[in-house]
Amino acid sequence: MAPPTEVLVQTSPETHPHVPKRTTVKALVESDGFTSIPSNYSCATHPNESDASDPNDTIPTIDFSLLNSGDPHQRSKVIQDIDKACQEWGFFMLVNHDVSETLMKAVLDGCNEFFNLPMEEKLEFAAKDVWKPIRFGTGVDTKVEKFFFWRDFLKVIAHPEFHSLSKPQGFSEVVQEYCKRSQEVAMELLKAISESLGFEESYIEKAMNLKSGFQLFAANLYPPCPQPDLAMGIPAHTDHGLLTLLIENGIRGLQIQHNGNWIHVNPLPNTFLVNIADHLEILSNGRFKSIMHRAVVNSQSTRISIAIPNGPSLDTMVSPAPELVDNESRPAAYIPMKYKDYMDLQLEGKPCLERIRLPVA
Numbered sequence: 001m002a003p004p005t006e007v008l009v010q011t012s013p014e015t016h017p018h019v020p021k022r023t024t025v026k027a028l029v030e031s032d033g034f035t036s037i038p039s040n041y042s043c044a045t046h047p048n049e050s051d052a053s054d055p056n057d058t059i060p061t062i063d064f065s066l067l068n069s070g071d072p073h074q075r076s077k078v079i080q081d082i083d084k085a086c087q088e089w090g091f092f093m094l095v096n097h098d099v100s101e102t103l104m105k106a107v108l109d110g111c112n113e114f115f116n117l118p119m120e121e122k123l124e125f126a127a128k129d130v131w132k133p134i135r136f137g138t139g140v141d142t143k144v145e146k147f148f149f150w151r152d153f154l155k156v157i158a159h160p161e162f163h164s165l166s167k168p169q170g171f172s173e174v175v176q177e178y179c180k181r182s183q184e185v186a187m188e189l190l191k192a193i194s195e196s197l198g199f200e201e202s203y204i205e206k207a208m209n210l211k212s213g214f215q216l217f218a219a220n221l222y223p224p225c226p227q228p229d230l231a232m233g234i235p236a237h238t239d240h241g242l243l244t245l246l247i248e249n250g251i252r253g254l255q256i257q258h259n260g261n262w263i264h265v266n267p268l269p270n271t272f273l274v275n276i277a278d279h280l281e282i283l284s285n286g287r288f289k290s291i292m293h294r295a296v297v298n299s300q301s302t303r304i305s306i307a308i309p310n311g312p313s314l315d316t317m318v319s320p321a322p323e324l325v326d327n328e329s330r331p332a333a334y335i336p337m338k339y340k341d342y343m344d345l346q347l348e349g350k351p352c353l354e355r356i357r358l359p360v361a
């Protein structure tokens, strides 16, 4: 997931005297006389300046229903397609999955309602402690990034134990159901990915202790930004965990890095955007790539995205699968590290994958 955050952003009273000193992006945008972004939201690099997306370069689409259609040839063809997508893109669009459009809409609407709660009610969930099971916040620690992100967020630890939200009414049930269904999809994909690596289908489940795997519900709110070229929703990062499942409210903003370019992602309605995260890159000994991605903002519409990272259990020591390591031809490319320790490092804003990647001989 994206690096750490402050509970509330400090705006500069000199440039924005009408804005409360401590605020969220949403409150900032809705404040009287708001027309320009405070300087502390300005990022050094223009988010779109390196945009060289090629319209023919579209991320691969995987049909989930073909994995379990009962036809073994179809299954092995889809597994090959997943393998190729994971190696060449690290991202794919998943269609015909088992999560209903109604549930996806309900969870996005629920997030919208949550972010529309009065500030005092949201602040009940504000916390600096990154391990607090339910956490509302905004911005970023300026010690790391030097500028604030143009997004507010809600994070809920959903597995191994689901943490219930008290408001808005009925939201918690929808989030829980959505997380459960997303986890089922992730587990099926991880079976296919185990097979694509040449293992039996339960290999990753067992090796990563997925029965007590860590799953997070992370909702991002990107209010319209009057100067979208100066601000950044979430700067370039890779996700921790094995697989992230992402949905959005029909407003685009995700960009992924592919062959050195930033590509805009335009998901079809009712699809999951699935990405390989750091721990699948590690486990696969670099066969699959955890790809840099970022969220840009726009001046017109509020964007909501929901990312569900599915990871190993927190106490799992993650290293390249021994079967994929050969000291002669394919040496281990990563130093083993416990998932929880890795997350602690990442939550401090340190680029972890680089730290544990071993130089290729």
Ligand SMILES: O=C(O)CCC(=O)C(=O)O
Pocket: 001, 002, 218, 220, 234, 239, 246, 253, 254, 255, 293, 294, 295, 305, 307
């Ligand atoms: O909002 C998006 O499209 C990306 C969100 C994301 O990358 C994250 O939450 O880690």
Ligand SMILES: [Fe+2]
Pocket: 001, 002, 237, 238, 239, 293, 307
């Ligand atoms: Fe991400």
